[in-house]
Amino acid sequence: MDQGRLRELADQATVRLLNKPGTVSSSRGGWMMIATILIEAWDLYAISFLLVFIKAEYNPSAVQLGLLTAGVQGGALIGALIGGFIADRLGRKRVFVLTMVLFIVLAIAQGFSQNVVDLIIIRFLIGIPLGSDIANGYAYIMESMSKGARERMGSRWQFMFGVGEVFAILVITLMYVSGMDHELLWRIGLGLGAIPAAILLIARLDLPETPLSLIHRGRFAQAKETSQRLFDDPLEMLPAEDVVMAKPRVGDFLKVIWADPVKKRATIFGWISNACQGAEFTAFGFYLPVILVVAGVGVSSSGNITGTNLITAMIYVLATIAGFTAPLMLSRIGHRGVAMWGFGLAFVGLVVGAFALKYDWKVIIVIAACVLMWGHYWDASNGMTITSMVAPPRFKATASGFGYVFVKAASFFGAFIFPIMNEAWGKFGATLAVAVLSAIGFLSAKFILPEMYGYVEREEAEATQQAGVGTASS
Secondary structure (H helix, E strand, O other): HHHHHHHHHHHHHHHHHHHOOOHHHHHHHHHHHHOOOHHHHHHHHOOOOOOHHHHHHHHHOOHHHHHHHHHHHHHHHHHHHHHHHHHHHHHHHHHHHHHHHHHHHHHHHOOOOHHHHHHHHHHHHHHHHHHHHHHHHHHHHHHHOOOOOHHHHHOOOHHHHHHHHHEEEEEEHHHHHHOOOHHHHHHHHOOOOOHHHHHHHHHHHOHHHHHHHHHOOOOOOHHHHHHHHHHHHOOOOOOOOOOOOOOOOOOHHHHHHOOOHHHHHHHHHHHHHHHHHHHHHHHHHHOOOOOOOHOOOOOOOOOOOOOHHHHHHHHHHHHHHHHHHHHHHHHHHHHHHHHHHHHHHHHHHHHHHHHHHOOOHHHHHHHHHHHHHHHHHHOOOOOOHHHHHHHHHHHHHHHHHHHHHHHHHHHHHHHHHHHHHHHHHHHHHHHHHHHHHHHEEEEHHHHHOOEEEEEOOOOHHHHHHHHHHHHHHO
16 A cells, blocks of 8 residues: 555544544543643742742853753753654653653752752753653643643643642742751752652553544554454454554645645744743743742741742632633633633732832732733633644644644743843843743733634545545545
8 A cells, every 4th residue: 555545544543533522531631641741830930939949059140041051941942843753753651751760750850950050061961851751742632631631731731830839839938937957948849749740650651542643654554453442442444453654754844834824824923922821931930939039029027938839829829720710711711712811820920029029019019010921821722733733643742742842942031041131131021022022922822822712623635525525436
């Protein structure tokens, strides 16, 4: 059977599965993938509450502080690129097992760093499995869940971030009020991320490979079996034996995306949205605990920062609620509405926050942070979902990884540059500069993004086949 016929059969199976209702097994796989965000949230944001103690021990320069906080983002950028490509070549399961093992080892290693350079290197390395797992996980969600359910699950990543952040705040605050030595506290705080990662690894071991990944790698026999498990569909149009399929190329992925106007506009928006929300948060929200301490919000006269941590926890609880509501709003206002409201609120929160920081309006600082976080948890909810949703299955992990590169590149830039901007322009100027990113995100949602809710990706071969039928019947 030639490659053209094999691709046609694979595309027919793809369209059928993308329109099938899911099962309990497919929903479980989606939750297991989105749970990765809890692990990333712990590692990314636990350090924002531990920076005070790390600075006291290592006394890093502004550049070292930027690299320390941005290191995971830089590693995740590389991980997203190579992880998505490898997952499309080798399959989803191999990658998500390997990434969790690497994360567990590196998370523990953080606690044994001897100097700031050690810690910067380890945090860069730990970002590689995190970025790979996110790219792979989004592909798994989009391939293993039913229409509508996969969009809602993909858009829950901010809710999961919020849960991870609140959990990190509470655990670290408990360690702080227990009187634990500060040099030991930050080491244990960073290393604790290995525990939920180990639990998640064990829970994932019995998850199947996705049928779409198997189909587009020519493993038809296993694809039929897995499709029966996840979708109650044996895919009778496929041969029962494995075949050799042409390997996907990155250049083909970009060609397919650019050839379709809807895919092109949706992908461009996804990249812009991911970049804007990534820098929007890491440049301000990531440093929020430090900003509140410096502004004296919640700090006692004796210098105790328990009050600051509790205020931060309250803000993140609100943000978690926002992350929970964003997927629920998709059926009401669509992806465009969620993105526009999110970026609009984030812009207002940042502008008001800049003036509050300048004039030391402590209550307004907290209110502005709440508005910012609510908006951010909406605007960040669907960029990855959209970029992954519109890509053909044979490129889906590559597309997810490429989209996540924009999150991490912007996050790295924001985390690295914000301390430097803050030093040069002050908190007022630096925060206003970040607000420009939110404005760009709003405009891209309004003028670039087509409404994508309920979108089902169709391969070129299927579209061609339908066009031929339509021509013949006319």
